[in-house]
Amino acid sequence: MESIEEHRHITGYGQLAVILALLLALTGVTVAVSYIHLGFFNVPVALAIAALKASLVLLFFMHLRHEGPVIRYAFITAILFLAVMIGFTFWDVAFR
Amino acid sequence: MTTRIDTAGARIGMWIFLYSEIILFGGLFVLYAVYFYDYPELFAKGGKELNRIIGSLNTVVLLVSSFTVAASIAAIQRGRKGQAMTFLAFSIFCGLVFVVNKYFEWGAKIRHDIYPNSATLQDGEPGLNIFFGLYYVITGLHGLHVIIGMALLTVSLVLVMRDRITASRYVVLENSGLYWHLVDLIWIFVFPLFYLVL
Amino acid sequence: MTAAQSYLEQPSPPGRTGWKAWLLTHDHKRLGLMYLWAILFWFVLAAILGLLMRTELMSAGRTIMGPETYSSMFTLHGVIMIFLFGIPAIPAIFGNFFLPIQLGADDVFFPRLNLLSWYLFMFGGGFAVFSLFFGDGFPDTGWTFYVPFSISSSGNVSLTVTAAFILGMSSMLTGLNFVTTFHRMRDKAMGLMKIPLFTWSVYATAWVQILATPVIAITFVLVVLERLLSIGLFEPDKGGDPLLYQHLFWMYSHPAVYIIILPAMGVISEIIPTFSHKSIFGYKAIVYSSLAIAIAGSLVWAHHMYTSGMSDVSVFVFSLLTFLVAIPSAVKVFSWVSTMYKGSIEMSPPFFLTLCFIYLFTVGGLTGLVIGAAGTDIHVHDTHFVVAHFHFVMLGGTGFAFFAALHYWWPKMFGVMYRNRPAYIGAVSAAVGFIFHFVPMLILGMQGMPRRYYDYLPQYETGNFLAGFGAYLLVFGLLLMLLNLVLSLRGPRTAPANPWGGATLEWSVPSPPPVENFTDPPNIKDFPYDFSEIVGNSKK
Numbered sequence: 001m002e003s004i005e006e007h008r009h010i011t012g013y014g015q016l017a018v019i020l021a022l023l024l025a026l027t028g029v030t031v032a033v034s035y036i037h038l039g040f041f042n043v044p045v046a047l048a049i050a051a052l053k054a055s056l057v058l059l060f061f062m063h064l065r066h067e068g069p070v071i072r073y074a075f076i077t078a079i080l081f082l083a084v085m086i087g088f089t090f091w092d093v094a095f096r
Numbered sequence: 097m098t099t100r101i102d103t104a105g106a107r108i109g110m111w112i113f114l115y116s117e118i119i120l121f122g123g124l125f126v127l128y129a130v131y132f133y134d135y136p137e138l139f140a141k142g143g144k145e146l147n148r149i150i151g152s153l154n155t156v157v158l159l160v161s162s163f164t165v166a167a168s169i170a171a172i173q174r175g176r177k178g179q180a181m182t183f184l185a186f187s188i189f190c191g192l193v194f195v196v197n198k199y200f201e202w203g204a205k206i207r208h209d210i211y212p213n214s215a216t217l218q219d220g221e222p223g224l225n226i227f228f229g230l231y232y233v234i235t236g237l238h239g240l241h242v243i244i245g246m247a248l249l250t251v252s253l254v255l256v257m258r259d260r261i262t263a264s265r266y267v268v269l270e271n272s273g274l275y276w277h278l279v280d281l282i283w284i285f286v287f288p289l290f291y292l293v294l
Numbered sequence: 295m296t297a298a299q300s301y302l303e304q305p306s307p308p309g310r311t312g313w314k315a316w317l318l319t320h321d322h323k324r325l326g327l328m329y330l331w332a333i334l335f336w337f338v339l340a341a342i343l344g345l346l347m348r349t350e351l352m353s354a355g356r357t358i359m360g361p362e363t364y365s366s367m368f369t370l371h372g373v374i375m376i377f378l379f380g381i382p383a384i385p386a387i388f389g390n391f392f393l394p395i396q397l398g399a400d401d402v403f404f405p406r407l408n409l410l411s412w413y414l415f416m417f418g419g420g421f422a423v424f425s426l427f428f429g430d431g432f433p434d435t436g437w438t439f440y441v442p443f444s445i446s447s448s449g450n451v452s453l454t455v456t457a458a459f460i461l462g463m464s465s466m467l468t469g470l471n472f473v474t475t476f477h478r479m480r481d482k483a484m485g486l487m488k489i490p491l492f493t494w495s496v497y498a499t500a501w502v503q504i505l506a507t508p509v510i511a512i513t514f515v516l517v518v519l520e521r522l523l524s525i526g527l528f529e530p531d532k533g534g535d536p537l538l539y540q541h542l543f544w545m546y547s548h549p550a551v552y553i554i555i556l557p558a559m560g561v562i563s564e565i566i567p568t569f570s571h572k573s574i575f576g577y578k579a580i581v582y583s584s585l586a587i588a589i590a591g592s593l594v595w596a597h598h599m600y601t602s603g604m605s606d607v608s609v610f611v612f613s614l615l616t617f618l619v620a621i622p623s624a625v626k627v628f629s630w631v632s633t634m635y636k637g638s639i640e641m642s643p644p645f646f647l648t649l650c651f652i653y654l655f656t657v658g659g660l661t662g663l664v665i666g667a668a669g670t671d672i673h674v675h676d677t678h679f680v681v682a683h684f685h686f687v688m689l690g691g692t693g694f695a696f697f698a699a700l701h702y703w704w705p706k707m708f709g710v711m712y713r714n715r716p717a718y719i720g721a722v723s724a725a726v727g728f729i730f731h732f733v734p735m736l737i738l739g740m741q742g743m744p745r746r747y748y749d750y751l752p753q754y755e756t757g758n759f760l761a762g763f764g765a766y767l768l769v770f771g772l773l774l775m776l777l778n779l780v781l782s783l784r785g786p787r788t789a790p791a792n793p794w795g796g797a798t799l800e801w802s803v804p805s806p807p808p809v810e811n812f813t814d815p816p817n818i819k820d821f822p823y824d825f826s827e828i829v830g831n832s833k834k
Contacts, residue, residue, distance in 0.1 A: 042292075086126050212519075
């Protein structure tokens, strides 16, 4: 059997726990902020915190930071396409 | 044909599948984005009717379960079979908690005559109908994915138990874990969009 | 080489016999053939449906069918041609068969997933057939399933869109397999810029399959949910916006047409160097233009919606972006023609069909500019001009490229040589029939004849009548080519490994190939279209 193994990074429990703590803290923050009336800015703030949480899960729980260029660039491409899906629809919706 | 062990390739395949899932939910987020733009006050009103405590609890449950899934992989990398199984079982339990919470949430809404095509929604504000329509579709599709994720984690648990997943061969566990993390990622966005619109 | 050694005799995994050796195969080559027979069936069926439709249109009023039947026919014709032919044909048949070989690999990365893709394809097709005969009959909404009609229509919309969903899964998984194979199973000596252009085109297509298909998946899920639950997400009375359906639908279905055309362009990029005995002009330009088409094609979907009521700003933006997509396609046409310049041209059926492609696709692309420009589109939207445009690119383009691929790779897949004369007669008939069938539609469209109409005003009758003859000639030509190919299978397996003098790796293995593709390690040249050895040998 051919084995194309590469050196795999072994995750530390401690690091995982720190990330969980950060995620829970950010959850608390986003709930708290939702009670502060920032008007329109509630939305981008909530989404920004969500994006930060998502990045932590992606980079550390899903090991995206240790993956090769194919997976990373493809991920960015998927997100860009999602951004286009939403953004370009607004060329229509926002200007009616 | 030579058999090969190429875990990087197996992971690439799983990540590609995840991208397709992201876009699948992405279509629903397109609808949400447009309708939130159309009905901001009514979305806020609908958000107030959702139970923020259950929503936050579900968020915490999924985040913890993501941690335990990642920890189960760390455990199997160190050859700690028992630990890996415990972490996995706990993750599956978290999924169950999530699904049960969702069941109670939906049940409460349905008892209050808030469900697709209900009289309350039909006679009420159209924007509110859209909010709850999206709520049911998105959390429903997400819940389906939680169940699928639980099934994958259960399969992994059984394979760990039978020593088919080991320290030198754990790509199935990694890939199941990736799927579970995706379920968590989607909820990370669903939670503020529905529960924290104020 | 003894007959027992090819993939047609030797199963993979080994030891299986009889039907299990095919229905449970992991061999990408056998899967390619299994797709071939299924897809040829669907293509012929849909072509006959088209012929029946055009026969109906040859005279005003009722000719051979009633209006409801006509509506179901154009829906069925579209659904089959798009989801069961156009999207899968070249990737699932030729991509499966040749991508691994062109990369110097022995199979795709996930062979069992590949088998699953085939079953999903067959299951989806079966579902579509099922929806023909049960309940209130096949949908009459058009393959575009626009709301609100698709939600209220009594036909089997839910079953049919579910069939499309299943077919989409097949497509997505095939794309996943190809991307992984491309990145992980290339021969070590084959750098990115040594990969043949057909493989590059299938790779670019694979990304569109992966990222765009889920959009139609969720769109069709929403249609089913709306039919079942009446949520109202697309209904104005309930707060919904029907235009959002169109946005979501075209977010996939426009990239889908690039799924349909990109692999076809890849085929052309293989055939032209081979029969010009000259290296492809602009290899890197073609690689980058394939990726550019995949990317740019994902930005232009709302050019199908200029008259839908969307904002003027979006009409402007999408029209502008649409013109950009034409550029990489033009780069390819230029490169192909430049390849032939000062080459040593050898005529053959695949090369003839390729030349037909270049002409018909170019015309199709030019008519696309008329439609892509919002101003002129107002005049021709939803007329037969549009019908002609997309048939020029999808049939004149992909269809002819598909037949070119069949004629190019048939000796390799089956080890037999077909007769050239019927191939040429069929190809000429198809090309001439095509032109006589679809050029009148360009004119009828400009004169205002709507599409998807069962009947029409008297002034359109002459054009429709004449176009009908073209249809019969076209279908005759297509069927003749297919018959010629199929009949060749009765002959002896005497095809040489390299009947055409091709330079890519599939021509270095026997015809048909052994189950493991390469018995000796493949010899990776510095450049995939290096004809020096082949040209040198022919001078001896």
